[in-house]
Amino acid sequence: MTSFREDAAAASEWVARYLERVEDLPVRSGVAPGEVRSRLPASPPERAEPFAAVLRDLEEVILPGITHWNHPRFFAYFSITGSEPGILAELLTAALNVNAMLWRTSPAATELEELALDWVRQLLGLPEGLHGHIEDSASTSTLAALAAARHRRPGGAVICSEHAHSSVDKACRLLGLELHKVPADGAFRLRLDALADLLGRVPAAAVVATVGTTSTTSVDPVPEVAALCAERDAWLHVDAAYAGSAAVCEEHRWALSGVEHADSLVVNPHKWLFTPIDCSCLFTRRPEALRDAFSLVPEYLRTSEEDVTNLMDYGPALGRRFRALKLWAVIRCHGREGLQALIREHVRVAQLFASWVETEPGWELCAPHPFSTVCFRHQGADAANEALLERVNATGEAYLSHTKLDGRYVLRLAIGNARTTEVDVRHAWEVLRAEAARS
Numbered sequence: 001m002t003s004f005r006e007d008a009a010a011a012s013e014w015v016a017r018y019l020e021r022v023e024d025l026p027v028r029s030g031v032a033p034g035e036v037r038s039r040l041p042a043s044p045p046e047r048a049e050p051f052a053a054v055l056r057d058l059e060e061v062i063l064p065g066i067t068h069w070n071h072p073r074f075f076a077y078f079s080i081t082g083s084e085p086g087i088l089a090e091l092l093t094a095a096l097n098v099n100a101m102l103w104r105t106s107p108a109a110t111e112l113e114e115l116a117l118d119w120v121r122q123l124l125g126l127p128e129g130l131h132g133h134i135e136d137s138a139s140t141s142t143l144a145a146l147a148a149a150r151h152r153r154p155g156g157a158v159i160c161s162e163h164a165h166s167s168v169d170k171a172c173r174l175l176g177l178e179l180h181k182v183p184a185d186g187a188f189r190l191r192l193d194a195l196a197d198l199l200g201r202v203p204a205a206a207v208v209a210t211v212g213t214t215s216t217t218s219v220d221p222v223p224e225v226a227a228l229c230a231e232r233d234a235w236l237h238v239d240a241a242y243a244g245s246a247a248v249c250e251e252h253r254w255a256l257s258g259v260e261h262a263d264s265l266v267v268n269p270h271k272w273l274f275t276p277i278d279c280s281c282l283f284t285r286r287p288e289a290l291r292d293a294f295s296l297v298p299e300y301l302r303t304s305e306e307d308v309t310n311l312m313d314y315g316p317a318l319g320r321r322f323r324a325l326k327l328w329a330v331i332r333c334h335g336r337e338g339l340q341a342l343i344r345e346h347v348r349v350a351q352l353f354a355s356w357v358e359t360e361p362g363w364e365l366c367a368p369h370p371f372s373t374v375c376f377r378h379q380g381a382d383a384a385n386e387a388l389l390e391r392v393n394a395t396g397e398a399y400l401s402h403t404k405l406d407g408r409y410v411l412r413l414a415i416g417n418a419r420t421t422e423v424d425v426r427h428a429w430e431v432l433r434a435e436a437a438r439s
């Protein structure tokens, strides 16, 4: 038997080496379906194996089947970062292995979660007095917010724009809520006239506005949506899963204007705040509404404390990971200035990429690009652009994804990894141009 110390040293050495060489690995895994599984024993071992055997298979079998989200040329979906302080904090979290369901079951976990969320609130310039807690994903945060809205207004519908994230559809399906989608304008923002019209015809429990839509990062007109919600007393949930983090920089705060009137707001530090997945912050002005919807205390969970927060009362899950530790570590080890510098650089390089596309014959921009995500396409048919994307991704040099805008197939480059530099983005652009020239 090797000792825990030796295994831990070997694992941490593996992590350090991985981070050093990740940019030399193909971004998108090239394995065929079933290949990884076919290389591993189908049944569990009878006798204990050393941890070194796990590390060996990680290197030889698992790694080729990994698509490297921590690669500086990962530009698909929304690019994310497992930053070094976040990686280390995940190790510490697993070592402590506390369940933060009640204050009593680990007071520090609850109190650090409340503190870290208040730090995020301050970093984003959000109003004082918001209650914040962590869920695993924006999908769960939105589900929780809409459950609270339903509890407050049973039978009411939900309204969002056609560009809202599919997690709104899923939450409505799970909660048995009717969902109405209103069309977006030419810049992919929720259309206020259509919203006003629908609110006049349908009793609404909630409206979901998006700050940074998934396809184009468009920003719905939240102040005007908030005014319409106030007239109808409908719950306003703002989904800022990606773009909310941009508000650590004052020049991007415009995107969150109006959220002071929102009933709830979701921002994912695991998207653009350098925190390893999973970590989603749900803020609300109405913590009592979340408690009304979710608090359910069986005898075995009753404790004698009063005036403490039991975070199990604010969302669907009872058992809760100590996610605040990594968020707190990431914020401390970057500082406000460090977070701002990364976000500013991502936005700068994305704007530079957009300028290259705009001035290159045969290419066009397909949407406004207020943050670090650019929608664009090469001249020609959808099928040609789809084939181009596949060729680019198959090179392993860069990984991009796509969306559909106004019925057209569009390529999408999203910058969000802390290791991404201008050199990486230029490299991706060269691969795009080279592959387009071959069509």
Ligand SMILES: *Cc1c(COP(=O)(O)O)cnc(C)c1O
Binding pocket: 078, 136, 137, 138, 139, 140, 165, 167, 210, 212, 213, 214, 239, 240, 241, 242, 268, 280
């Ligand atoms: C990514 C994203 C989501 C979903 O986030 P998860 O944490 O994966 O559930 C929801 N809304 C928006 C706008 C997003 O960009």
